[in-house]
Amino acid sequence: KEDCGGADPQAWISPSWASRGYHVLCLASECPSGTGDEHCSASGPVAKVCWGGVQDDCEELTGLASVLREEGLNSLVSLQDLLVVQRSVLNQERYEKLLQARLKHNKPPLNFAFYAVEGILQGDGMPPRKLESLQGQSGMILAFEGGTFVWPGIQLGYRRNVTLQPRNEASIELQIETRSLQPLVVEISSFLDENDCQHIIDKALPHIRKSSVKHMDQDVGKPDSNWRTSSTYFMPSDDAVLRRIDDRVSALTLIKKTHQELAQILRYEQGEQYVAHHDYFDPEMYAQNRDIQEMIKRGLFNRLATVFFYLTDVEEGGETNFPRADGLPQPHDFGDCSRGISVYPRRGRIIIFYSQHPSAEADEYSLHGGCQVKRGVKWSANKWIWNKPMDYIQE
Ligand SMILES: O=C(O)CCC(=O)C(=O)O
Ligand SMILES: [Fe+2]
DSSP states (O other): OOOBTTBOGGGTSBSSOOOTTEEEEEEOSSOOTTTTOHHHHHHOSOEEEEGGGBGGGEEEEOOHHHHHHSOHHHHHHHHHHHHHHHSOOSSHHHHHHHHHHHHHTTOOOOOSEEEEOOSOBTTBBSOOEEOSOOTTOOEEEEEETTSSOOOOOOSTTOEEEEEEOOTTSOOEEEEEEEEEETTEEEEESOSSOHHHHHHHHHHHGGGOEEOOOOOOGGGTTSOGGGTBOOEEEEEOOOSHHHHHHHHHHHHHHTOOGGGBOOEEEEEEOTTOOEEEEOSSOOTTTTTTOHHHHHHHGGGTOOEEEEEEEEOSOOSEEOOEEETTTTTOOOOSOTTOOSSSEEEOOOTTOEEEEESBOTTSOBOGGGOEEEOOEEESOEEEEEEEEESSOOSSOOO
């Protein structure tokens, strides 16, 4: 396979897994010279697109000339329109509502997010860079229908080395390993150090109280312990360590800090658990809940990813289980941890799992739970990330 402007196709194009709403473009810097290729000069340089980011669905993308005539964000709007004409979007209703909202507020009608892959050889390197314009751009470009970056899973066990550059911190190198494609779950074996983990625990300890759950309409009035027996503290990011972790999470997910909720610190003592659930809010399940409807704007916005921190090792149990991983059916017993995949707690480890596809459609396979702690105590934390700014954390 040829490379694309120095980018390694194997790091961005899957051999077999098509993602919903993620596409990979390869844009030549200019028309092939010498041959007087008429087709090329009329339509601009040659580009290829791999729909769904999968190897066996690639084709030439024509009509780029008009795109390249536009400037700034408009060039990205034209590219978006070109893609949408060729393959319609998956999340049509949201897409159109957002376009209308943007036009109404005099904002450019850009829903897709585009990222340039730069200098990634053998899959290593800096994370992709968000594009503000297509001008002078060539090489590999990633397109996300839902407007938010997602680390492509590629295939089970795929390992990607990246160098992050968090704000106010030296760069850090880490490895992102794909644990599941459906839902997309990636693991970073060492993200927080001993001191970070202990700092969070010490700070949360005086405040921690029995966890609550946000009840679906059908469950209003039932005790929280039906689902969840852990203890919780939503911790403000009010010191340098916590702000550094927020910045690091933002550098890792390529999603702004303003889109994060406060870290929710969790303690499970022996015998405690949180049965399988989704982290996103299904608008239909919370139809009567005005606060949630206000947050999700009737389905336009939602929690799109969870960064989950393991702050301690656990002697036995306490794993996070995804019972539907790799397309398994809906379980009957939401406390059953024997199916799908499990990630075991280890101090400093984190996982990112995506509750939405890159199209911003909810992924029902993201069902997961915190399995019963059989021996020891599990400290962990959720960092929920939205596809819109929230009011919790400032830039
Ligand atoms: O404890 C775990 O492993 C998962 C917890 C969880 O899913 C949650 O708090 O939303
Ligand atoms: Fe959860």
